[in-house]
Amino acid sequence: MTHRKTPDRLRSARWFAPDDLRSFGHRSRMMQLGYAEEDFRDKPIIGILNTWSELNTCHSHFKERVQDVKRGVSQAGGFPVEMPSLSVDESFTKPTSMLYRNMLAMETEETIRSHPLDGVVLMGGCDKTTPGLVMGALSAGVPMIYLPAGPMLRGNYAGKILGSGSDAWKYWDERRAGNITDAEWLGVQGGIARSAGTCMTMGTASTMTAIADAMGLTLPGASSIPAVDANHQRMSAACGRRAVEMVWEDLTPDRIVTEAACRNAAIVAMATGCSTNAVVHLIAMARRAGINLTLDDLDLLGRVTPLIANVRPSGKDYLMEDFFYAGGLRALMKQLEDRLDLTAMTVTGKTLGENLMGAEVYNDDVIRPLSNPVYHEGSLAVLRGNLCPNGAVMKPAACDPRYHVHQGPALVFDSYPEMKKAIDDENLDVTPDHVLVLRNAGPLGGPGFPEWGMLPIPKALIKQGHRDMLRISDARMSGTSYGACILHVSPESYIGGPLALLRTGDIVRLDLPNRRLDMLVDEAELVRRRDAWKAPEPHFQRGYGWMFSRHVTQADQGCDFDFLETSFGRAAGEPDIY
Template identity: 70%
Template sequence: MTRRKTPADLRSARWFAPDDLRSFGHRSRWMQMGYAPEDWVGKPMIAILNTWSDAQPCHAHFKDRVEDVKRGIFQAGGFPIELPALSLSESNVKPTTMLYRNLLAMEAEELIRSHSVDGAVLMGGCDKTTPALLMGATSAGLPMIYVPAGPMLRGNWKGHTLGSGSDAWKYWDERRAGNISDRDWTDVEGGIARSYGVCMTMGTASTMTAIAEAIGITLPGASAIPAPDANHKRMCAAAGRRIVDMVWEDLKPTDILTRAAFENGITVAMAMGCSTNAIIHVIAMARRAGVDISLADFDKASRKVPVLANVRPSGDTYLMEDFYYAGGLPALMTRLTDHLHLGAVTVTGRPLAESLAGAEVHNDDVIRTVENPIYAEGALAVLKGNLSPDGCVIKPSACEPRFLKHSGPALVFDDYPAMKAAIDRDDLDVTADTVLVLRNAGPHGGPGMPEWGMLPIPKKLVKQGIRDMVRISDARMSGTSYGACILHVSPEAHIGGPLALLQTGDIIDLDVDGRTLNMRVSEEELASRRAAWQPPKAHYERGYGWIFTKHIKQAHEGCDFDFLEESFGGPVAEPAIF
């Protein structure tokens, strides 16, 4: 058994214990805030990175939940320090929160490293906050535990259950077709998000919090608790208690975030019918931990792990609230034991197998059996070909089966405004077989790779009853989206990837089973087009945007900054205290 730390071993003791002038300054400033030595002497100091803000509806309850976390820390004999961090509201931040994921990761790392703390509780949930906080805390290297915000309650409109995102797209098409009135649309707006919490569909938020639990960085069962549920308050307090013990045990991210842990995360993501965004975030998170996860790991899992969670958009009926009542993630994982590394250590300090003991499924329609899956293969498929030599992704479980093998002419849009201006034109030259293409929307081109990949169905086709068609882009799409959307085309068009050379009318061949995506254009013609191609003008000439475009990596590499990956250089030394 590893020796437990003593008070003298605490990192915070370097700030507060010495009998010198610098430590006098630290102690006196805490006393300035009304604390006394009894508050910190011999106690682990715990940072609480809180992503609450007035502009973050998913985390609106964190203003109160942080008090539950503090209560748990006090109960276990620790001293909590709340540190505000970027909230990254998916619905409010423009042009995209993906532009700022790495900024929050940097902030989290430096908040932890620069303060007198021994461990950290990370409070997040809305899409990019989970990977950002975990990336930063992993690089900081201190004991950490993640507190997920939890999904909001089911939406409701005229007795219909509404799912965030998914039903927004669905009813927007009906509105464009003239089937929904202004009054109905206002009622949908008011009924689709009835409480605080993240999207209750299997979007990026619930995907990433499920992955956080699967890789062992949350308490067992934490990820699916609805945000307004009293169990969520108890979970927050329990996380506060547990982080104090993790500090004494010196249970660090490197002890938990192994290849086995990330393979567990990928397995669970596939079975959940995950968001396509999971690929980018998991690759980035793993590389921060020194684990080389790639697109190949996702495609390998997709070949053998079925979709078991009957949660929209891959499922046809249920939402995260139902998933929680059916047993939550531990219950689903009991049906995946043949695919999991059960010996992987979690924040409990014990193997994953112990976290699953006693878990059971309470509704076989919400959490399907392996013999009766929602989709026989995993939620995602990785495609390659002359249109995307470094790979791209599709979510076959959420698109019409007839598009799994498809050929059609491209209709190419060079940017989002051009697409938006044309898509509702009655004279648009498009049929149901056309392949809509949006380019220059990747990490450099967006900028920040916005969620533009679910291109709207042209209005003339919507009126004909068409609700899905093949769409290709170097952008991302919301995890709540659905349809035959091919995303993350890499390398992106903005830096000269093959997508930049595609022309309207070129025939595109898609074969999901064969994992290929190609354009029927000869190498000679592509060479001619490449010689004529001119790179677009950079979006930024200063500030954070300039840093972003100089150092951002491509989608298949996780879109982290090159200088932040674990392989870039050695660990950062402890800050000197003078």
């Protein structure tokens, strides 16, 4: 039986309990805020790390939801304190919010470590907020529970259901081809995102909240609840209540994020049709917990895990709202029960198996049985070859199957502006067999690993009716994207990876069944090109970007800062002398 923590063993007691001058100062400043000692003494103090901002569209409801969390904390006898956190919104941050994921992780870790918090509720959802918050909280080590923002409502225009991101790409191609009017384009613009919440496709946001859910870090099934559903308000209050109990139980994240939990999360991700970004974030989160999850581990799971969530963009018909009505993530995990480690501990204090009891599928076209998958393998494949010796990723189910085995000449671009200008040239010398290549777009080259990997189809081909072709980059792509895109080529071209040696006209060969990606160039010629290669000028001369450039790891390693991984050393606690 687990012994419950007593008030004198609360972490916050180190700030408020001693009869000394320093603690006198802490208590007096709490009284300055209008609180009496009975408000905060001998109670778990729960930090609510809120990534709300007026420019984070996905989290626009968090200003209200934090009140629900506070209510739940107070109901359970805790003391809630809201701590604003870096928002890293996906919609407006340039060059990419990925540049700041690690900044959020650092802020989260240090905010928790330096303040009198006994436990935390992490409020996130937009793509990088889930891994950033979880990575930081894992390193800080206090009891934590994750509150996912939830997907927005289905988009709608002229009676057609729209999926955020996915339909933006589709209609943009049609606009470039001259197939839709200005009025139709504006109608799509106004109808594609129409409520608070994250993208309602199985993009990076829903992928990462599902991963947190499968990892045992959320209340069961919380990741599926639409942002504006009343169930979301009730779930938020329940997160507050549960956070207090986790403190008394001393249920720390190291007991939850185990090797089994990471494997469960990877299997569930594959079955959902997850974003390719899941690879980078899952590896980084696992490493913060001291677990060496690798690309090869993920590829192996991808080969044997069928895709059963019929949700765009890997699925064809449905969106996250439909997924919720069909039973949500609990129902999907119930389908996978024989493949999961049901003994894994979760934030509920119960095992995953206990949490899945009673889960049902209510629409087996949205959440398919294993006997009738959307795609026979999982969502992701990891490639290797002389173009990507350390790996690259692809989403087979989201592209035209004819590109699973393909050979064609490369058309290489050294920058996004160069590529953007060329693909709108109707006289560009390009065929559907060409392989579009963008380089200098990785973690260091972007800078920050931007979502440039879904290279647009050249206008000349769009007008001929083509909607897919093989594309390769060391960039990422939005989880709402689709198509024959190979991403995360590692090592990246900016540091002299093999992609830097590829030239327009070189033949590139993809063999997806055998997980190979190669350029058919003589080794002696590659040696000559490598000798002639010159490193580009650094992007940053100072500040956070300078630090990022010197310490970020490559895509296959999770793009965390090397000095924040567990192998680097033990984190400091609060100095006792204070």
